[in-house]
Amino acid sequence: MExxxxxxxxGSTNRRVFALAADGTVVDSARDDRGILTMAGGDxxxxxxxxxxxxxxxxxxxAGMVGSNRGWSDAGYxxxxxxxxxxxxxxxxxxxxxxxxxxxxxxESKDRADIMxxxxxxxxxxxxxxxxxxxxxxxxxGTHSKWAQLQNGSLIDFTTAMTGELFxxxxxxxxxADGLDGAVHDGAAFREGVNAARGGDLLARxxxxxxxxxxxxxxxxxxxxxxxxxxxGSDCDSRLSRDFAGARAxxxxxxxxxxxxxxxxxxxxxxxxKARLVDSHAAFLAGITQIWSMLQ
Amino acid sequence: MExxxxxxxxGSTNRRVFALAADGTVVDSARDDRGILTMAGGDxxxxxxxxxxxxxxxxxxxAGMVGSNRGWSDAGYxxxxxxxxxxxxxxxxxxxxxxxxxxxxxxESKDRADIMxxxxxxxxxxxxxxxxxxxxxxxxxGTHSKWAQLQNGSLIDFTTAMTGELFxxxxxxxxxADGLDGAVHDGAAFREGVNAARGGDLLARxxxxxxxxxxxxxxxxxxxxxxxxxxxGSDCDSRLSRDFAGARAxxxxxxxxxxxxxxxxxxxxxxxxKARLVDSHAAFLAGITQIWSMLQ
Numbered sequence: 001m002e003x004x005x006x007x008x009x010x011g012s013t014n015r016r017v018f019a020l021a022a023d024g025t026v027v028d029s030a031r032d033d034r035g036i037l038t039m040a041g042g043d044x045x046x047x048x049x050x051x052x053x054x055x056x057x058x059x060x061x062x063a064g065m066v067g068s069n070r071g072w073s074d075a076g077y078x079x080x081x082x083x084x085x086x087x088x089x090x091x092x093x094x095x096x097x098x099x100x101x102x103x104x105x106x107x108e109s110k111d112r113a114d115i116m117x118x119x120x121x122x123x124x125x126x127x128x129x130x131x132x133x134x135x136x137x138x139x140x141x142g143t144h145s146k147w148a149q150l151q152n153g154s155l156i157d158f159t160t161a162m163t164g165e166l167f168x169x170x171x172x173x174x175x176x177a178d179g180l181d182g183a184v185h186d187g188a189a190f191r192e193g194v195n196a197a198r199g200g201d202l203l204a205r206x207x208x209x210x211x212x213x214x215x216x217x218x219x220x221x222x223x224x225x226x227x228x229x230x231x232x233g234s235d236c237d238s239r240l241s242r243d244f245a246g247a248r249a250x251x252x253x254x255x256x257x258x259x260x261x262x263x264x265x266x267x268x269x270x271x272x273x274k275a276r277l278v279d280s281h282a283a284f285l286a287g288i289t290q291i292w293s294m295l296q
Numbered sequence: 297m298e299x300x301x302x303x304x305x306x307g308s309t310n311r312r313v314f315a316l317a318a319d320g321t322v323v324d325s326a327r328d329d330r331g332i333l334t335m336a337g338g339d340x341x342x343x344x345x346x347x348x349x350x351x352x353x354x355x356x357x358x359a360g361m362v363g364s365n366r367g368w369s370d371a372g373y374x375x376x377x378x379x380x381x382x383x384x385x386x387x388x389x390x391x392x393x394x395x396x397x398x399x400x401x402x403x404e405s406k407d408r409a410d411i412m413x414x415x416x417x418x419x420x421x422x423x424x425x426x427x428x429x430x431x432x433x434x435x436x437x438g439t440h441s442k443w444a445q446l447q448n449g450s451l452i453d454f455t456t457a458m459t460g461e462l463f464x465x466x467x468x469x470x471x472x473a474d475g476l477d478g479a480v481h482d483g484a485a486f487r488e489g490v491n492a493a494r495g496g497d498l499l500a501r502x503x504x505x506x507x508x509x510x511x512x513x514x515x516x517x518x519x520x521x522x523x524x525x526x527x528x529g530s531d532c533d534s535r536l537s538r539d540f541a542g543a544r545a546x547x548x549x550x551x552x553x554x555x556x557x558x559x560x561x562x563x564x565x566x567x568x569x570k571a572r573l574v575d576s577h578a579a580f581l582a583g584i585t586q587i588w589s590m591l592q
Contacts, residue, residue, distance in 0.1 A: 106507070108513065111492065112492075112504050113504055113511050113513050114504055114507045115507045144503055160503040160507070161497075161499035161500040161503060162471065162499050162502045162503045163499050165471060166499065168470075169465050169466070169469065170465070172469075173465065174461055174464075174465055175440070196407065196408075199496065199538075200496025200497070200498075200534055201457075202496075202530075203457035203459050203462065203498070203527070203530060203531050204456060204458075204534060206458045207440055207456040207457060207458045208409055208410055208456070211409040211410045211411045211456070212409040214411060215373075215404060215409050215411065217404065234496075234499060238497040242497060
């Protein structure tokens with residue numbers, strides 16, 4: 001099949017390219033580590049030319065951190081509430097009619113500011129494709145976990161938590177690093193961490209994890225699962241007690257890989273909230289093809 | 297005055313030596329960076345000999361991480377509740393009658409483990425010297441902030457929070473590092489952070505701090521104060537809502553330098569709790585001389 005469009009999910013550390021036929025079928029795809037942070041001073045136009053040399057000289061629609069002030073060109077933010085039509089109206093053209101970047105979404109209130117860039121395509125795409133209801137509570141876990149509320153297919157509010165980044169930082173250096181080299185999986189230790197995270201006090205619970213290891217109360221092999229449970233549990237418990245309280249009754253749709261998504265499903269289950277896994281790649285493709293078709 | 301004893305506060309990164317006369321008067325003191333982590337594979341006996349060569353061949357009483365499994369010799373832990381008599385009974389002699397290390401204190405319950413090593417001398421010393429009441433709520437902020445409850449001069453329970461370490465880690469690398477290079481001081485931004493920390497949700501508040509910077513809602517120059525307020529506020533708010541709820545009525549004694557202690561005083565004030573600063577060096581000296589005299 002002939003390639004009609006290139007859809008590029010261009011993040012901080014990774015890049016995923018989908019070569020799409022005119023009807024949206026994925027003709028080819030590739031994933032590499034040409035994220036914007038690995039391209040310091042990089043020539044984005046040359047990268048785009050290289051992709052076109054490989055897959056065809058066709059229009060290209062990019063999303064993600066490539067549209068940040070550290071990326072190719074600043075695509076700005078659309079203020080929430082935002083739907084696909086609002087995103088389409090604000091699409092940022094690097095080369096008119098030929099190369100575009102999807103804007104991010106911001107939200108501001110008296111007491112809290114938040115931003116997303118890239119996740120909006122998945123979140124709104126999931127609803128557009130019917131992968132989730134038009135009224136839904138969505139979670140997209142990761143380095144910076146996104147939680148979003150949809151109403152009538154519009155993203156009306158969202159919250160980001162530094163869950164994944166904090167786990168990475170604590171694993172790399174500091175008091176807890178020694179002991180966090182094990183694999184993380186759902187099990188008794190993970191769920192113990194989730195329950196210990198209830199009601200806040202993360203700073204003390206983290207130190208307590210180290211103390212338990214030193215006192216021989218917890219084995220090294222399950223320490224990473226326990227600390228992951230603390231962090232993911234803290235994220236989920238905060239959401240369900242605060243801005244995502246409505247999700248307790250409705251359930252949460254988790255857009256993620258089965259591995260990471262499975263941990264969030266386990267944490268939400270332990271906290272008494274129904275959740276199900278949604279294919280995040282399908283959601284991205286649905287969103288980006290929908291945006292592209294609305295641009296025509 | 298003749299030096300009769302050497303008291304050594306020997307921590308992870310720093311070491312403080314007090315050369316004491318028989319009546320407890322400080323004849324000389326010194327502070328250096330010969331903490332145990334900077335002495336990997338170090339010869340502690342040689343370090344002790346060097347201190348004696350400088351100040352006199354007298355008995356030496358050490359406290360702190362020098363008594364951990366990474367230090368000179370493992371001095372173990374005394375289980376809370378613990379008072380000075382319990383500490384004295386468990387003092388670990390490296391050379392009988394000549395060189396000793398004070399044990400740490402541990403606490404274990406079904407849901408939470410904690411340890412301290414070094415802080416017990418200050419905390420119990422503060423009460424022994426009358427710097428604080430025998431029934432008091434104490435806070436010793438730092439890399440790992442200690443909160444302790446005293447009853448009848450006995451340390452009955454305590455909690456450690458990774459407050460200072462997390463600020464250091466976030467300043468060093470990751471999403472928030474860019475913007476945390478400013479000075480931290482009490483002011484509107486610090487107190488805004490304290491209030492934003494109420495009720496938990498630290499993971500989301502941290503990301504929100506970055507979003508506010510990017511959206512131009514907060515200036516770079518006050519970002520470090522705001523994030524410090526978030527972390528210290530989170531620590532104080534968790535304590536006052538949980539294990540330190542009793543301190544709301546009684547007030548908190550903060551053992552710290554005026555700089556760091558001042559931030560905790562400001563946070564506790566903002567959260568509606570009275571607090572006062574206590575001289576932490578005087579508390580350490582009172583504790584270590586009391587332990588030494590009880591050993592005679």
